[in-house]
Amino acid sequence: MILVASRSSEQIHRVKFLITSLLFVVMNGLLTAGNEPEMTPQQAQQKIEAWLVLEKSLAEERKDFRRRQVSIEQLLGVYVTELDLLEEGISAAGGLIEESDAELEKIKLSITRYRESRNLLRLKVDRQSLRLLEIMNRFPRPLRDELVTEQLSLGDRSTKLRARVLAMVAVVKSTMKFNQVITYSEEVKVVDGVERQLQVLYLGLGRGYYVSGDTAGIAEVSSTGWKWSRKDQYRNAIARAIGVYQKTTRPELVKLPIQLSK
Structure with a gap:
């Protein structure tokens, strides 16, 4: 086992030596081709090591660039999805706004009709109040005394419409009761x-x-x-x-x- 290990170790050193020698020859040839002075083995090894470090750094840079590129693409995908959702939300909101506008118009129309009906009712109450006051002047004194408050409400046009209507109802009820x-x-x-x-x-x-x-x-x-x-x-x-x-x-x-x- 020891012999095998020793041989294997020797073989590894030989391979490293051959690779270093080969790289030395290549680097020395490249440098001498450019009229550069010949390098010693130590200088060649240093340059080779620097070149390997540079290659490793470039490889890491390429990997980091690819990672950043993937991240950017993923982020762009997220943005596209968000934009799609935003456009859908805007479209939906536009539909809701149209429905709200239509509903608002209905409410405005209802309010207008309500005001017209209220004004018409006020005119009718005014006429009926005058008519009822004329009739009340012919009531017996006990019945008139009972309806003093209602008579004041009917005679005052500043009284709220609801109060005047209630006064008219009270007059009719009291009159029917008195007559019985x-x-x-x-x-x-x-x-x-x-x-x-x-x-x-x-x-x-x-x-x-x-x-x-x-x-x-x-x-x-x-x-x-x-x-x-x-x-x-x-x-x-x-x-x-x-x-x-x-x-x-x-x-x-x-x-x-x-x-x-x-």
Whole structure:
């Protein structure tokens, strides 16, 4: 084993020597061809080593350049992909913008229609408010007292539209309710040119009956309001009806004059 190793080592040294000698001859020939002075073996070996170092450095530079080239190509590929995605995003955004613009136009149109409808409703409410105020002036005093707030809202055009509509609804509800019940009231009225303190019994909005001391009468609604007519012959019946209503008289059936008109 030792002999083999020794021979192998000797063979390696011989190969290195031959290669060095060959390179020396080549380098010396190249240099002498250019009229350069002949080099010693040591100088030739130094030049060969420098040349090998240079070749190794150039090889490393080439490898590094190829690596950088691959990296640049990969980076360019990434940029191209990003640009494609960006263009797709821009296209998609453009579609969304068009859809948003269309939706915005629909909203603007809806707002315009809503404002037109609101203005039309305001005009109708104005007309109906005036009409309702005229009718309310003919209401019996108890019903007018109940609707003071609504009357103020209907008469003030600066009141918000919603509040005026609610006031109209309240007037209608209160009027319907009043017309379905009997209402007692004490009022001061001028009857036959004399101001009198009256006890009044309203049968809804159809008719009213009053007594005042020894006098009595009937109240009927007209285009200008309630008309108070003296009918003393009905005093006892009207007084009994008021007593029954106030529970100061025992319950009984009372006949009162009622005239229905078309």
